[in-house]
Amino acid sequence: MDFLNAIVAFANFVFVPGLAYGAQLALGALGVTLIYGILRFSNFAHGDTMAFGTMATILVTWLLQSWGVSFGVLPTALLALPFGVAATALMVLGTDRAVYRFYRKQKAAPVILVIVSMGVMFVMNGIVRFIIGVEDIGFADGERFLISARTFKEMTGLDEGLAIRTTTVITLVTAAISVALLFWFLNKTRTGKSMRAFSDNEDLALLSGISPERVVAVTWIIVAALATTAGVLYGLDKSFKAFTYFQLLLPIFAAAIVGGLGNPLGAIAGGFVIAFSEVTVTYAWKKVLGYVLPDSLAPDSLVQLLSTDYKFAVSFALLILVLLFKPTGLFKGQSV
Amino acid sequence: MSQTMRNVVLFGLMGLLIVGTGLIQGWNLALTIVNMGLISGVMALGVNLQWGFAGLFNIGVMGFVALGGLATVLVSMPATPGAWSAGGIRILLSLVLGAATIVAAVLVQQRMEKGRMRSVATVAILVIGFFVFRAAFDPGVEGVEAINPASSGNLGGLGLPVLLAWPVGGLLAAGAAWIIGKTALGLRSDYLAIATLGIAEIILAVMKNEDWLARGVKNVIGIPRPVAYEVELQQDPGFIERAASFGLDPVGASTLYVKLSYGVLFALVLILLLWLAQRALNSPWGRMMRAIRDNEVAAEAMGKDVKGRHLQIFILGSAICGIAGAMMTTLDGQLTPTSYQPLRFTFLVWVMVIVGGSGNNLGAVLGGMLIWWLWVMVEPIGLWLMQVITSGMADGSWLKDHLIDSAAQMRLLTMGVILLLMLRFNPRGLIPER
Numbered sequence: 001m002d003f004l005n006a007i008v009a010f011a012n013f014v015f016v017p018g019l020a021y022g023a024q025l026a027l028g029a030l031g032v033t034l035i036y037g038i039l040r041f042s043n044f045a046h047g048d049t050m051a052f053g054t055m056a057t058i059l060v061t062w063l064l065q066s067w068g069v070s071f072g073v074l075p076t077a078l079l080a081l082p083f084g085v086a087a088t089a090l091m092v093l094g095t096d097r098a099v100y101r102f103y104r105k106q107k108a109a110p111v112i113l114v115i116v117s118m119g120v121m122f123v124m125n126g127i128v129r130f131i132i133g134v135e136d137i138g139f140a141d142g143e144r145f146l147i148s149a150r151t152f153k154e155m156t157g158l159d160e161g162l163a164i165r166t167t168t169v170i171t172l173v174t175a176a177i178s179v180a181l182l183f184w185f186l187n188k189t190r191t192g193k194s195m196r197a198f199s200d201n202e203d204l205a206l207l208s209g210i211s212p213e214r215v216v217a218v219t220w221i222i223v224a225a226l227a228t229t230a231g232v233l234y235g236l237d238k239s240f241k242a243f244t245y246f247q248l249l250l251p252i253f254a255a256a257i258v259g260g261l262g263n264p265l266g267a268i269a270g271g272f273v274i275a276f277s278e279v280t281v282t283y284a285w286k287k288v289l290g291y292v293l294p295d296s297l298a299p300d301s302l303v304q305l306l307s308t309d310y311k312f313a314v315s316f317a318l319l320i321l322v323l324l325f326k327p328t329g330l331f332k333g334q335s336v
Numbered sequence: 337m338s339q340t341m342r343n344v345v346l347f348g349l350m351g352l353l354i355v356g357t358g359l360i361q362g363w364n365l366a367l368t369i370v371n372m373g374l375i376s377g378v379m380a381l382g383v384n385l386q387w388g389f390a391g392l393f394n395i396g397v398m399g400f401v402a403l404g405g406l407a408t409v410l411v412s413m414p415a416t417p418g419a420w421s422a423g424g425i426r427i428l429l430s431l432v433l434g435a436a437t438i439v440a441a442v443l444v445q446q447r448m449e450k451g452r453m454r455s456v457a458t459v460a461i462l463v464i465g466f467f468v469f470r471a472a473f474d475p476g477v478e479g480v481e482a483i484n485p486a487s488s489g490n491l492g493g494l495g496l497p498v499l500l501a502w503p504v505g506g507l508l509a510a511g512a513a514w515i516i517g518k519t520a521l522g523l524r525s526d527y528l529a530i531a532t533l534g535i536a537e538i539i540l541a542v543m544k545n546e547d548w549l550a551r552g553v554k555n556v557i558g559i560p561r562p563v564a565y566e567v568e569l570q571q572d573p574g575f576i577e578r579a580a581s582f583g584l585d586p587v588g589a590s591t592l593y594v595k596l597s598y599g600v601l602f603a604l605v606l607i608l609l610l611w612l613a614q615r616a617l618n619s620p621w622g623r624m625m626r627a628i629r630d631n632e633v634a635a636e637a638m639g640k641d642v643k644g645r646h647l648q649i650f651i652l653g654s655a656i657c658g659i660a661g662a663m664m665t666t667l668d669g670q671l672t673p674t675s676y677q678p679l680r681f682t683f684l685v686w687v688m689v690i691v692g693g694s695g696n697n698l699g700a701v702l703g704g705m706l707i708w709w710l711w712v713m714v715e716p717i718g719l720w721l722m723q724v725i726t727s728g729m730a731d732g733s734w735l736k737d738h739l740i741d742s743a744a745q746m747r748l749l750t751m752g753v754i755l756l757l758m759l760r761f762n763p764r765g766l767i768p769e770r
Contacts, residue, residue: 112759119752126750246678310541316538327527
């Protein structure tokens, strides 16, 4: 019984939250990795692209809510998501046209593109703050729990409860669908194949008649969709705040690099590695250990390796370790 | 127009902006802008050293600035009575223990033959070392933080003159830069950027959470000043007399006097660093740096130690940022770790360097002053702009209220637009590299 309790406590506080956070990071990291693979630079504006997409989705959600439209037990934001994606896609395509294309034509060094993306980051951050403000915005509606901790306790008779939040399930399902679609697109369709060819060897791809502008445009649209989805899922799970999304840039980059920049499979793995290490290192293990260990060995302290505020430090320590010992990441990524 | 003339004109225009601010909005604000502008100039000089001279993409400026701020507390605050005996010594010893663990792990990595044994040994040393470290460290922290937690609860400082904190801030930042450079400088530009961004975030996390060090988010206030206090000046009959002879009231004159004295100190530091940087740029060392920046492979083939030189300039540039950070905390008179934001302390400094002209020291200083002036002035200008735009709208309409409320968010937008326009149309900056 104690053992079961320990497993449930572990699942409730570590496994399930880690899974949801990992899925959100993985979607974010996929966007970063695609840009790196096709456009060949690290896009520092990615966090703010996520913020922009989430903002657009929130605005549409509010509009739908004011019309009295709802999605039953699911959050209304899911209905608004396609509109958010469309708005973000238009925005990033516009940015590409106005800003990035000039440097692409010049064949500017990647580091110049990174600095340019810093400028884009400033502008997008400013636009988001200008339109929606800097406050915390919760926009999740519908049913909060699929199974609440109390129902679970009553059902199983255990001391520990396992709460399954609706947003967690939505996150996992949406992330799985998005990833499946992405991989189907990259592996089965003509455009997807031309994207992979472009990423592997630009010159050869150009020789075989692939239109670079088309590949770039498709990439931006996919990235907009991924970023918006990731942002909305994160916002539903926690809440929306412009500054938090800017900070998400750090774990997202860590996930993309740990997995191997330019490798979509690596981005997903990296997202979960980063998420689980953040959660496990900063979780106070006292409760779980208290169930598993005999009474005489039960710990007095919290058994927390590092305080929760160090979660960024964890992802970066991992990042540095990977960069030092396996610079191409866990899955072989590009190292240009 | 010759280059010198152009520089004189540009700095003259900058001066005019400041004078204009003084005439329209008051000298108090103008001097505040000048003081922070001088500090920004120092920061830009540091980043220019790394990016302009050597092409190193460091976006962890915030971390070094924060370390400089930490140095002010550690040097100038009085020591907390009893803190050293309550656990301070224990903390220091356990930190040495932690460092020894890492050194041991690195030694194992270097000395043992590659294989499973080496990995196991490294991991074992690190894991055991971590728990031993925590066992030694935690009681010490508890002891120190228990001392009068409402007002201190930290080790306090050495009680030395605060001006000494400026070079110490530089040294602290240089030390951190040495560790970072040793691990991360071999990386490609993008990776180095992300690594430095993360390390800055870690430095901030440590400063926010380790209350025994500088009270964390509870802030340290009342850092001693290198200049006179307003209250003392207002009670000094000689000062009141002199103020009256300029036609100023004692209160206004004392604030101006304090700000001017800060300004003089900062200007001295800036001029000294600028002179040193100019000497470095025009020396054989500076030419070698630019040769390495422009073509690493060729420079290496000529027998230059690329890695060593990169480490050297990374440390120097970071040290300058640390000095600027110490100056800033001295000016504020308090250390508030939550006020360090990457947009403000890393990316804004980058805008300064790029707008001013990367690779040119004078350009970096001009960019620092100009962008800081803009950063402060965008808010009133944005508010005015919004009032003009919305003047036709009905009072109380939500759009009007929203636009006026959001005027404060114009800053980031403006900085981004300036950076993008500059990169597109004048990528070499206002005062380009020669």
